[in-house]
Amino acid sequence: MSRRVPRNDLQVLLSAEQIASRVKELAAQISADYRGRPLHLIGMLKGAWVFLADLVRHLDLKVTVDFLSIASYGGASVSSGAVRITKDLDQSIEGLDVLVVEDILDTGHTFEYLRGVLEAHKPKSLKVVTLLDKSSRRVRPVEADYVGFTIPDVFVVGYGLDYSQQYRNLPDVRIWRAT
Ligand code: IMP
Numbered sequence: 001m002s003r004r005v006p007r008n009d010l011q012v013l014l015s016a017e018q019i020a021s022r023v024k025e026l027a028a029q030i031s032a033d034y035r036g037r038p039l040h041l042i043g044m045l046k047g048a049w050v051f052l053a054d055l056v057r058h059l060d061l062k063v064t065v066d067f068l069s070i071a072s073y074g075g076a077s078v079s080s081g082a083v084r085i086t087k088d089l090d091q092s093i094e095g096l097d098v099l100v101v102e103d104i105l106d107t108g109h110t111f112e113y114l115r116g117v118l119e120a121h122k123p124k125s126l127k128v129v130t131l132l133d134k135s136s137r138r139v140r141p142v143e144a145d146y147v148g149f150t151i152p153d154v155f156v157v158g159y160g161l162d163y164s165q166q167y168r169n170l171p172d173v174r175i176w177r178a179t
């Protein structure tokens, strides 16, 4: 059994304050871009749930929320490219302005797959907001419409992001390393 320690020895990459102020800025930009139009958010489980919870409370729009869960085969910190849906949408997205809420864009495999699946359901528009972007690691041709922070090629945990399902509860984003 692994011990579930908070790991406060991990180096902070983004403080809770930095994240909070950037999330407010993103929400203001999104609210301006969609002004007067209802927005349907799709939160990617599990990593994006903390970000979505903070973002949604700063959106000055008529908003609905759904969740989708995708699993990629592979180890704890690598994306293999093989992806499957483990929790589907509850609500049809046909004709809706859809904003996918992601925790992090890394290789782009996950979002490329997801975009294909969602576009097949004919939303009126489809955009993505990601809290973090490891743009230097991209191998697939996908970009986010809204990016919180571009970060270097380090494995991060906290603020919803995990390593082997741990550390999602850290209030900040930290650089993971083995004990
Ligand atoms: P991609 O398919 O390589 O773009 O991977 C995206 C997914 O990999 C994210 O939604 C995360 O679940 C996971 N991931 C990638 N980098 C990190 C990281 O640094 N920390 C935690 N999860 C990560």
Ligand code: MG
Binding pocket: 044, 045, 046, 047, 048, 103, 104
């Ligand atoms: Mg994820």
